[in-house]
Amino acid sequence: MNDLFKGFAKAHAEQNGYLLAATLSPIASSGNPQRLRLIWKSSHSSSVKGDIKHFIKSNSSHQRSLDHEEVKGWVEVYAAYWNAIGDVVAVEDGKSTWTKVYESWKDVTSALIRGYNNFGFEAWTIPCLYVIGKYLRLFAIRSDTERSRSAGDNSGGAALIQDDFDPETEKQSQLRDCEQHLKRIFTLCLNDRAPLEESRKWGIYFIINLLFKTYFKLNSASLSRTILKTLSAYRGDMPALSAFPKSQRVTFKFYEGVLFFLEENYIEAEKYLVEAWELCHKDANANLERILTYLIPCRLLTTHVLPTKALLEPFPRLQKLFLPLAQCIRKGDLRAFDIALQEGEDEFVKRRIYLTLERGRDIALRNLLRKVFIAGGFDELKEGETTPVRRTRVPVAEFRAAICMGSGGELVDTDEVECLLANMIYKDLMKGYIARERGIVVLSKKGAFPGTGV
Amino acid sequence: MMPSWSSAQHPPGVVPQHPPPASYAYPPNPAFIPVQVRQGFGPYTTPPPPPPPAYNPYASNAAQAQASAPGTATSAPPAPVEQPKGSKTEWPESVRRYVQRSFHPENDDASVSRAELEAKLKDTIGSAKENNSLYTIDWDSMPLPQALVRADREAQLKLHHHAASLSLTTPVYTDDTFNPRKRKSNDFANNDTSMPPWHSTNSGRSLEDRISYSPDKRAALDDPKSSKFQKEANKRKRRFENEYKAANISSPSPTPPTSGPIVGTSEVLEKKYLRLTAPPVASNVRPERVLRQTLDLLKKKWRKESNYSYICDQFKSMRQDLTVQRIKNEFTVSVYEIHARIALEKGDIGEYNQCQTQLRSLYAMGLKGNPIEFKAYRILYFIHTANRTGLNDTLADLTAAEKEEKPIKHALDVRSTLALGNYHKFFQLYLDTPNMGAYLMDMFVTRERLAALCNICKGYKPDVKLRFITEELGFESDADAAQFIIDYQGQHLLEDRTEYIAFLTGKAGGLFESARASAFKKVDIKGQI
Incomplete structure (x- = not known):
């Protein structure tokens, strides 16, 4: 003593x-x-x-x-x-x-x-x-x-005058x-x-x-x-806050970010998580991993950015979590995406990112539809035009074929395809409209798929 | 209908003034208790005759009839004597005296608002009538509504986990042992909610009073090191600390915990639900053997009479009997399951949720029942309340085998279609819902229709056939679909084109957006899981 x-x-x-x-x-x-x-x-x-x-x-x-x-x-x-x-x-x-x-x-x-x-x-x-x-x-x-572990009812007499049992407390x-x-x-x-x-x-x-x-x-x-x-x-x-020790700031920012993340406010969440990421000590791998666990799904939804291999290099666990999904999203492979999501479900749910990652399917779909658009090639040059213009009138049937293929050969009916297309348009992942009577999609001549260069 | 007079004059928590304001119309008269009640209850149409200065049994009789009239439209208010409509109720003399006593200025309690008092009174007498105990209750020794309201608050404080959802409680207190001086926290919204409960005993208490409340006399000790300012700060701190402690440690149980669960000895099949304020008495509790008979009886009665308020009340008392005896077995499961289903059917989400919570832990104990059915409901309910945490937890709890079960798979598919905006699939699932899930889905189908409509209006140009909307959004008929659009001010978007009706999506603009936004914003959560 x-x-x-x-x-x-x-x-x-x-x-x-x-x-x-x-x-x-x-x-x-x-x-x-x-x-x-x-x-x-x-x-x-x-x-x-x-x-x-x-x-x-x-x-x-x-x-x-x-x-x-x-x-x-x-x-x-x-x-x-x-x-x-x-x-x-x-x-x-x-x-x-x-x-x-x-x-x-x-x-x-x-x-x-x-x-x-x-x-x-x-x-x-x-x-x-x-x-x-x-x-x-x-x-x-x-x-x-x-x-x-020592099971049994050891709660006091208070429970005796309740109407129901209270398991949570x-x-x-x-x-x-x-x-x-x-x-x-x-x-x-x-x-x-x-x-x-x-x-x-x-x-x-x-x-x-x-x-x-x-x-x-x-x-x-x-x-x-x-x-x-x-x-x-x-x-x-x-x-x-900036006057406090860095370790406290990182933790605080991280939790603030995750809170926004859980509230589905991904824009704010990204802001705080990026701050935490930048403040975090470069060797605090466990903490960096925690931050990325939320920052990656966040980025996927806000800016549609996928993690690079180099970024995940030091984090084998994150590679396992995110790389398969990222690959499916890139390729626009809907079926593989569903499988990857299902395979990782337990881990994703445990980290509370499942419901967020699920929405990455939209990006996979966008990438698939974009391929259809690009495969459509260019309209013939009209008089006076010098730069070729992509074919912007795409039959719904073409998109449908792609979606059926992407879903592993499963038949998806036209109404559902249109529903998916309407969603893309509503979420501003695709610009244009569906002309239902004529069965075609009219895409914007300028930036049909915003942010992707076409 | 709400009591318009009393709420206008006395918002909850506002202390009624003495002497009564001019609008009370009749000056206080020692020989006659002003019958203010009647102005407080809505459905009464003919104005009461001005009461004579002497005691008039008819006037006060009418007042009681009003006082006991349930506020809902479902059951007709018991007709006052001079209005012989429906079943005629004779109010015993003792009840009349009780009502008088309740409104006697001498019994006024600053902490109990007029509206609360009236509600309580109505409740007490109403349930006594329902129970046919009007003549058996000793009204003269019955605690006043003021005391009952305070006791309720006290009980709520203790049971605050369930307090929000005990919407159907109609407690009748037969003992008068509780202490009306013991004031507890206000659970209703008023101005002094920010104050610790004991400070509102008298809203007029001064700051000095509150400071001297602090039992810690060390505050007065001179600390040579700290400045006067510091001392003051410490004093404040200590006071806060004391209050904080007191506010956070729930009031101790009035009775010492007994050694174990009791075993009931009551043989009565039906029992009115009352919230316990003291440990239960074995003679009032039915053992499982009797409860099983009760359940059979209730099932029959429900099929025959479908009187929900009766059934719900009986189920609550059954649940209480099970709880106090610590009976947790398959019979318990079936009681909760049946009550949950009935509540679901009747849209009583509060009770439904309480049952769900219990079922979850009962299933977790490995008891048999219908966990698949109820887990599916749980998912649908979380979709309704947009509770991501709840959904995530539920997903975490499901086993791979459970996910393949039809009701759960259906609920999970509903969830994922909504997450991805696939309204096409969603409405197909809606039309094919197992068990009673449709009752839950009905709660959010309007909101999802609005969302889908927003999607369609932005995605399709220049128009679509109305039939397409009918089919995609799962309406029964074109007329229903058209009505839905019209309900949201979209009549100008419908155009009759001889062979078909067109829906001009291109002209909708953001018409449904605000309706969609507000539909998603307000999710009424009762008895949260």
């Missing part, structure tokens, strides 16, 4: 928040695998508060001395921490549950929040909130898994609970009115990112919007 408070004193002397946060980590450090056990063994529940007070005082006596109130607050925090560590050690020995760990870690969280509210903890210590929040979330998830109840506490930290940071240099507002994006992760995990990503709304209400008082 002495080591712990040496670290504590050092952190305070240097005002190094990350060093301080490291002392509150509930895992063993690489240099000291026995760290938790040593801390746990070095005290006893009857004496722990006294011990901590002693260690804090003795280690920092020669340093800038801590305010009485602050010491009181930290004693509470470390006493709760010591207690939680006891549970972690017990879990490792198979003598406790993650649920217990989560509960005791919640006490640490509360003690720390109280520290800021009542005992004047300074803003440089906010990395402690990061560590606390990070593990609160992880413990909640472990507790939920543990509880779902039982499943991830701990993580839901955790969200409440993360929101407390969020408010703690958001509402600090101290001058910016010493404000807890600097913790806001880290906590927001944690909340985003939690909401996505809870399958209620849309709740992230509430956080963003709150944030934008405070935007004037907030330091600019």
Whole structure:
């Protein structure tokens, strides 16, 4: 425990928040695998508060001395921490549950929040909130898994007076609970009115990112919007996002982008994802991969751009995900597209990109129809014309033949072909109109297939 | 019809003024309780005779009759005494006293608006009448509507997961143990929703009151290090923190949890649904054996009478009995399935959704039933509500074998045709929907017709035959198709050409675009899954 408070004193002397946060980590450090056990063994529940007070005082006596109130607050925090560590050690020995760990870690969280509210903890210590929040979330998830494994109805009496069972809340109840506490930290940071240099507002994006992760995990990503709304209400008082650490910015932009993506606002989504892409560290492959997972489908719909082999070079998983589809789209092979989509369905659905990628079929179809148009060649030169003009009156039957071929020989009736053509026109993938009575499609002389050079 | 008078005078949440405004017409009179109720209920046509200054049983009788009249057009309001139409209801003296008591100024509650009070009163008496318990209920000890409204809010706060969808609840409270002082959050829209619930007990409470609410006296401690400003900030923070905690920890259950699920002993087949506010009593709960008989009875009754409000109420009480006894088996599945189907048929999406949610977890437990049918409904419903998250989750849950089952395949095809705008295939699928899926598809078919029409108007020039629209958009007849176009102000696009009617797509411009946009925008989600 002495080591712990040496670290504590050092952190305070240097005002190094990350060093301080490291002392509150509930895992063993690489240099000291026995760290938790040593801390746990070095005290006893009857004496722990006294011990901590002693260690804090003795280690920092020669340093800038801590305010009485602050010491009181930290004693509470470390006493709760010591207690939680006891549970972690017990879990490792198979003598406790993650649920217990989560509960005791919640006490640490509360003690720390109280520290800021009542005992004047300074803003440089906010990395402690990061560590606390990070593990609160992880413990909640472990507790939920543990509880779902030990099946059976362990919900309390409240369910007894309900009309129906409530399956959803039982499943991830701990993580839901955790969200409440993360929101407390969020408010703690958001509402600090101290001058910016010493404000807890600097913790806001880290906590927001944690909340985003939690909401996505809870399958209620849309709740992230509430956080963003709150944030934008405070935007004037907030330091600019660009002043925050890059890692927090990347994560924040990524989640903002994915949110737009899930709301089908692909234009905005692309904007944020590109920002995240550009900010992301070039060696953070896992993160780059995450960004591309959404950016590629996004681009497919906004600008109809497909990923190149070179771009996907470092990401074998993305190659597997996207290359087969991309190839079918390029070739305009509808049947192969359907098969590729079906084959990747599980993976796509898991990443929530299936419903977006599905719409890539439009681009495949566009490419197929464009081939028909090009194969039609040119009209004969009329008098006075020097540049040849492509044949712009194409019989529906020709498109139909192509679509039947593209669908692997399946017969597609004329009405459906017309329906597909009308869609192309409606979506501005093709310019022209269908003259139903005459059975032809009249295409625009200038740019029948916008953005494709013909 | 809405109570026009009361809503105009007292929007929900606005505290009625004392003394009553001039429009109340009659000054408060200790010997006579002003019969303001009658002005509050719509369908009443003949104005009431001015009540004499002394107690007049007829006037207040009429008021009660109005008070208990259901607001919907489906069932005729019970006729007041002087209007002998339909079945005549005799209102017991005790009910009249109850109504009087409810409107007595002394019992006014600032937090319960007039409209709410009237609705509650109507509800209480109406359901008592339906139950034939008008004479059995001890009206003199019945809690006032004000108290019932507050109790409802309390219950809603606790059950907020389902609160939105419990549209058909008509609770009748027979105990009066709850504490009318215990005010909880307002669930209705009013001005003080942004305030923590306890602050609205008295809307006149001052800021100082609220500050001193904070039990944390450390706020007053002098911190030598922080400035005055900092202290103030901390104080505010602490207050917020306290409130936050209180607001987020749901109010503790009034009774300690019992050791396990109860086993019912009631032998009564039919039971009126009431929302529980306390742990259930075994003598009021039917065991599974009895519930099975109940289900048979209800199935017969539904076939014979098709009285949905009765059936729904009975099913809700069955579901409640199953829940409190923790009965989760194939019988439970069939109760929920049958209720879901009936609700679907009657367009009661709220109840339908509640049943669907339950069925999903019951199937997930491996219980037998008709998961294929209901999973297909689920997909169609998500298409209706344009719930991408829900669709994605449902897709993730389906096994490869399930995807080949006809109803599910149909629903998935519906989904993909819509995603790709293939209205041609969509309307073919619409005309060939398995099970009761058509009830769900009917909910979004108009919107998809508009979308298709937009497509056609942009894609085809100069015109198409009306028959083509009829066939492509799955209308029953040309007349239906024409009517649809006319309904959206497209009459000028129809042209009679002796052999056929032409639809001038080239002239439509953006006519259907705005209708399409608004049809896609408003998806009413009740009892969200």
